[in-house]
């Protein structure tokens with residue numbers, strides 16, 4: 420351990436500066452979305468089986484809702500632009516803009532060079548939770564996704580129903596491609612309903628029993644045509660462990676709602692990022 424300098428306390432006392440103030444971030448028209456949603460009709464639904472994943476498609480201007488059914492369960496969500504899967508959900512930039520956990524009004528941003536909102540959260544029945552005494556909150560963009568590689572590294576295991584593998588199988592089946600091709604598209608997730616944070620003393624990533632109960636939901640407005648994949652995590656409510664078959668696991672419901680034709684006539688999907696891409700050359 421290095422010796423602290425004489426002015427250590429003064430250096431620590433410097434107040435933080437928000438990296439990305441969001442006052443100039445283009446804001447979603449939540450009132451328009453709410454008005455459109457009132458009149459929307461259900462187009463499709465699917466049930467994601469426990470310790471498994473499924474894909475779904477949502478058109479630009481449609482809504483999708485993820486609901487806890489039967490028992491407390493967390494879900495790992497991947498999103499891609501349906502027409503170009505190289506544009507996909509960027510958990511790190513979403514975290515940098517909106518914070519460690521997301522809720523109503525926050526947006527799920529896409530990778531470079533597009534960097535635009537793929538979806539906007541329009542409803543969250545767990546928004547009452549806030550930040551608990553441990554620093555935990557719900558719907559994080561700080562985790563990655565449970566995966567068999569980390570399990571193997573830490574415990575020598577060969578477990579095949581982590582979210583990473585579930586998403587890989589679901590995408591391979593949906594697109595009719597090989598597992599190794601599908602795996603390249605799987606990316607860091609939005610941890611739907613998961614309650615997580617970093618420990619205050621060691622800064623380690625923690626999870627705790629999710630406050631989700633059957634009937635709770637998180638709902639999104641699709642800003643572009645989306646391909647989604649959702650895994651019902653083998654951790655169940657993530658109260659004890661993941662990456663095994665030990666936890667009680669439940670399905671998750673995905674529903675897609677379409678607006679009444681004409682109601683979005685004045686709405687335009689977000690455009691590609693305006694940076695010219697020349698990188699100084």
Ligand SMILES: [Zn+2]
Pocket residue numbers: 495564565581582583651652653654661
């Ligand atoms: Zn998982």
